[in-house]
Amino acid sequence: DVRSFAHTHLGLNDLQAWDVPFASERLKESRYAYSESEVKSYFTVPRVLAGLFQIIETLFDVRICEDRAAVWHPSVQFYQVQRATSAGTQVVAHFYLDLYARPGKRPGAWMDDARARWQRPDLTDQTQTPVAHLVCNFPSPQGERPALLTHSDVITLFHEFGHGLHHMLTQVSELAVSGISGVEWDAVELPSQFMENFCWEWDVVRGMTGHVDTGEPLPRALYDKMLAARNYQSGxxxxxxxxxxxxDMRLHAQPRAGVDSAHIQRVLDEVRQEVLEAGGSRPALESFKAFRGRAPRMDALLRHQGIVAAQPTP
Incomplete structure (x- = not known):
């Protein structure tokens, strides 16, 4: 499809590897009749952050508040994560949010830990709380106008915050396996990809969008086009x-050189208890089995990617 479209509509008779992303995006725009630039006007950073924080607060019974700390750039923000307890409010974590690209900044998006949860041996009555930093490279605000995000950017932000939750909501106080420490590399993406799914829920998307000029939420018709294109080239x-x-397998095979709301809440509680809070204190396979009550299967992934059809609910 891409080769034929590039030849017919783009005048690219000899499609090269470096042409494929461009041609694929033009084909996507042609097939689904929308573009990321059109969607971008509805995702302002303040609204997206407010929506993201509201989701996290609702799902995981925490509160996110802006805080003050020394930062490495004026655009960096600092927050604390609180949880209500019988004794009052408990601060469980902090995080830095560095959203915008700037000269000299490493490209890409990532989450890393600045400090892990730890029961310090010299302060047995005090637990060190975790600190994370979440870094992206989104375009900066222009003048008085807020920064705008593509839907792909929004997914990236939710993804990285999933990593942050894995680190910040841990209840493990052994430094080597606290939060993201000690989690197998083929399991570290579970919380991040879990959070990505909310970026495709209509109620969530509608609640965190507002046109930069009019404040109107994303139209349902435009959302439906985005949803139709979700599994474009998923194979x-x-x-x-x-x-x-x-x-990875080949590299390491070589010798070494030297439904109801109550039910939904129960499921989310289990995600928090069995996956996020467990951190790296046990194998991720055990955490998955503790949550799902069974071993992982391929069928959900194939349905999620649109490779096999979802079975109708009886």
């Missing part, structure tokens, strides 16, 4: 991940 995307896994 290729999955194949790319398989390629990474195959490369």
């Amino acid at each position: 290729l995307a999955t194949l790319r991940q398989v390629e990474f896994a195959l490369f």
Whole structure:
């Protein structure tokens, strides 16, 4: 499809590897009749952050408040994560939020820990709380106008915050396996990809969008186009991940050189208790089995990627 479209509509008779992303995006725009630039006007950073924080506060019974600390750039924000207890409010974590690109900043998006939860041996009555930093490279605000995000940017932000939750909501106080420490590399993406799913829920999307000029939420018709395009080239995307896994396996095979709301809440409580709070204190497979009550299966992934059809609910 891409080769034919590039030849017919873009005048690219000899499609090269470096042409594929451009041609694929033009084909996507043609097939689904929308573009990321059109969607971008509805996702302002203040609204997206407010929506993200509201989701986290609702799902995981915490509160996120802006705080003060020394930062490495004026655009960096600092927050604390609180949880209500019988004795009052408990601060469980802090995080830095560094959203915008600037000269000299490393490209990409990531979460890393600045400090882990730890029961210090010299202060047995005091637990060190975790601190994370979440870093992205979104375009900066222009003048008085807020920064705008593509839907892909929004997914990236939710993804990285999933990593942050894994680190910040841990209840493990052993430094080597607290939060993200000690979690197997093939399991660290579970919380982050879990959070990505909320970026496709209509109620969530509507609640965190507002046109930069009018304040109107994202139209349902435009959302439906985005949803229709969600699994565009998902087979290729999955194949790319398989390629990474195959490369990793081959590399390391060589010798070393030297439904109801109450039910939903119960499920979310189990996610928090069995996955987020457990951190790296046990194998991720055990955490998954503790949450789902069974071993992982491939069918959900294949349905999620649109590779196999979802079975109708009886």
